[in-house]
Amino acid sequence: MLKRFWPYFSKYKKYLIISCLCVVLECMFELIIPLLMADIIDVGVATRDSHYIIVKGVEMIACALIALAMGAIHARCNALAGQGFGAELRKAEFEKLQSFSFSNMDHFSTSSLVTRLTSDITVLQNALGNGIRPMIRGPVMMVTALIMAVILNPSLAIVFLVALPALGICLFLILRRLRPSYGKMQRALDHVNSVVQENLTAIRVVKSYVREGYEKEKFAKVNQEFQKTSGHAFHLAVLNMPCFQLVMYATIIALLWFGGNMVMIGGMQVGKLTGFLSYVLQILNSLMMISNVFMLLTRSMTSAGRILEVMDESPDICDIPGSTLEVQKGDIVFSHVYFKYAPSAKEYVLSDISLHFPAGKVIGIVGGTGAAKSSLVQLIPRLYDISEGSLTIDGHPVNEYPVAHLRDAVGMVLQNNTLFSGTVRENLLWGNEHASEEELAWACHISCADEFINRLPRGLDTDLGQGGVNVSGGQKQRLCIARALLKRPKVLIFDDSTSAVDTATAARIFEGLKESLPDATKIIIAQRVSSIEHADEIVVMENGRVDAVGTHEELFESNGIYQDMVLSQKKGAEL
Template identity: 60%
Template sequence: MLKELFSYMKQYKKYAWISLVCIAVECIFELVIPLIMADMVDVGIANGDQDYILHKGLVMIGCAGLALVLGICSARFCALCGQGFGANLREAEYRKLQSYSFSNIDHFQVSSLVTRLTSDVTVIQNSVSTGIRLLCRAPVMLFMATGSAFVINARLALVFLVALPVLGFLLFEIVSHVGPLYTKMQTGIDRVNRIVQENLTAVRVVRSYVRENYEQAKFDDANLALRTESEKAFGLSSMNMAAMQFVMYGTILAILWFGGSSIRTGTMQVGELTGFLSYVLQILNSLMMLSNVFMMLTRSMASGTRILEVLNEKVEITEEKARPVSVKKGAIRFDHVFFQYSKNAEEYVLSDICLNLEAGQTIGIIGQTGAAKSTLVQLIPRLYEATKGCVYVDDVPVQEYPLEHLRDAIAMVLQKNTLFSGTVRDNLRWGKEDATQEEIDEACRIACVDEFIDRLDNGYDTELGQGGVNVSGGQKQRLCIARAILKQPKVLILDDSTSAVDTATEAKIREGLKAKLPEMTKIIIAQRISSVRSADQIVILDDGKINAVGTHEQLLAENRIYQEIYHSQQEGGAL
């Protein structure tokens, strides 16, 4: 897993290597200082030689200064490496998300994807920024300080043979138990993000139903669960310090005991014991750094697993069969198409769909809620892939079109209209980035946006709030239709996208589409018969199957479902 993650370090590896060299040399200078100090005590102080003491003191200051400079350099290069690595990981995740089909996105919660793109990447990024220094410094200090300690007094250094196994056992126990807790903690962050996201998105619904207290209680439960998991994880990881201090103080006491005995017997000098204790502290500090590395690595592994789940998600819709073909007319054919969201589902959402839509026609699709009308049209631009059968555009299977071209040739206005922060003009140019003002005006006339655009504060330059909160539902739908028209697609799909528009304005939009865009294939999904009655063909979907196909007059005369919908809407005044 680590190898796969670090492949995203790419051009920042050079900073990692430079920092490693700086750290290694820094450690050498730091390790020389105790040797100089021991020599200064045993020779200079013991003989009262002030020149010798001054000379050794200046050497020690020089070594410390060089170590400081190298430490600053290593910290800077580690930061560059970590931040660059994090940026590459985020970019890779975001690019992978852009390649996901709807079915891939269905495998994750949106809040979880946000956490994996932000919090999880930050955990790994910080681990690299701080971990490179610790990971290099600790082994160098450990081995060199241990060697130096054996050089000073091999018998006294045998104390480490008892201390190190004890410390290793304690650290193993802590690390093995804290890993699963970090995974639970990140999952808890997912849940908190999901609740916040849902609450902010549906804030008007929450207020209108006076459910603030319920939402607050739900958030408190999730927040408490996250706090509990965090306390468990960090509480257990904090035992790392306690274990280190236990071993460190025990080792120091043992060395002072045995070292003091050696000084009394004359087998060891005071300077040697002083230098030895300095190395002991460096050894124990290096072990503490290693334990911190293990802690960071444990948490990074939990976050890395979650990130790789996103990066390694198999994209279900690929361009393996694509060839250089383009949509010329926009004729559509469904050939015995079946579809199910999950391979393990017991039933098909769509069953044996056979349908032929000629180029330039206006096709209406109507049916009860849950009849899979939206699912049917989402198979055309390959937002979902047909489970069985084939969808053709201009007698070419959709799998053989390059995805970018296919989706560019098909404009969809989905049930849930989405506008982005920015001006009205910016949102319209999502359909065509280089659209001229004349093209924008024409698309707005067809979609009846011209009826209200002048009433906005700054016309096309009016700033829209997040999600278009400062325009009405009907205005939002018309802006989305204009944006789709501006693409000049071969196929235009309106998925119940005039539900918030009054019938008179809807009729104008239909007339504008028919008069100004006669060669464009238009598919209209609607709940109101008035929205589809003038269509060349009307398709009735019932429980994922085609019940009937015909004109308004034919279906009204022959089809029971259509008659029931017609009469119910007539009684309700919808016609």
């Protein structure tokens, strides 16, 4: 699994290698110090040779300073490698998300994707930043110090044959239970993020229904669950310290007992026992580092698995290699189209749809709630792919067009209007980033957005706030229409996009569309019959099927669903 992340180090390999080399050199110089200390005691102090003591002392200081310098270089290079790795991985995962279709996104919750893009990558980043040093230093120090300890006294080193397996067994038992706990903890964090995101997104609804108390209770519940799962995980993790301390102190007591007896009978010098104990402390310290590395790896493996789930998700909608087709007219034909959101779903959302939308015509689509009107038009720019049948534009199946070009040729104003943080101008330029002032003015005039833009404090440069909170629903819809117009698309789709606009303004918008984009195929989903009664053709849908197709007059005479809509709205207008 870890090999999968190696490519994200491509720009930072040199920093990673330098960091590792510095840790090795730091360990080597630190391990020389106990030998020098043993010589000072056994030779310099025993013979009262002050010159020897000073020389060895200077050598110890030099080794310490070199080790310090190596540690400083390691810290610098490790920070560059760790932060760079995190940035590259975050960039790659975000790019992967941009390639997902709606059906891919349905496999993950939004809050889970946010956690995987932030918290899980931070876990890996921290594991790298905090793990390289002990990961290299621990084994190097342990092996080297163990060799030195054996050289000083092979008999006394036998104590490690008991201490090391005991610590290994404890660590294995802890890690076996710890990894599933980390998985539960990250899923609990997903739930916390979900509640927070939902609350902040719908804060106006929460306040209007005075449901702050309910939201507090809901958050307290998921927060308590996160506290419980994380508490259990960290409870298991901290067991590592008492187990290590038990083994460490037992080892030191055994060494002092046996080593003291050896000194008493003359089998070992005091200086060598002091040096041996120094190596013992380094061995035990290295074991602690290694156990901490296992803890980091256990948590990072959980996060790595969650990240790879996103990276391994195959986009459902892909381009045909080498395709250069372009939409020329916008002539759309549905031929016995069936569609369902999930292959495993029992029922189709759309069934046996056969329609022809001629290029340049105005097509109206009406129907009751749940008639699958939005699902129908979302198939045109391949926001979803059809399940059966064929859907062509200008005689070519939609999957033969490059996705980027197809969606650029289809201007779509969705039912849920979305604006982004920034100014009015920045939001409009999403439609055409190179649009001139004249084009901006044209789009705003057709969409009737100029009526309120001219009254804004800074006109087009007025900040809209997050999600366009500084404009009303009707104003937001008109800005979204203007944004779509700037694309000058071959196919223009309005998915109930004038629901928050008054009837007179909606009529002016649709009249302006006919004159300004005469060659574009215009598809209008509407709840108000008045918005589509002058369409060239009207499609009536019911329960995912086409119930009737015709002009306003034809449908009013022959179709009961359309008659009911017209009469109910006429009666409502009279009332």
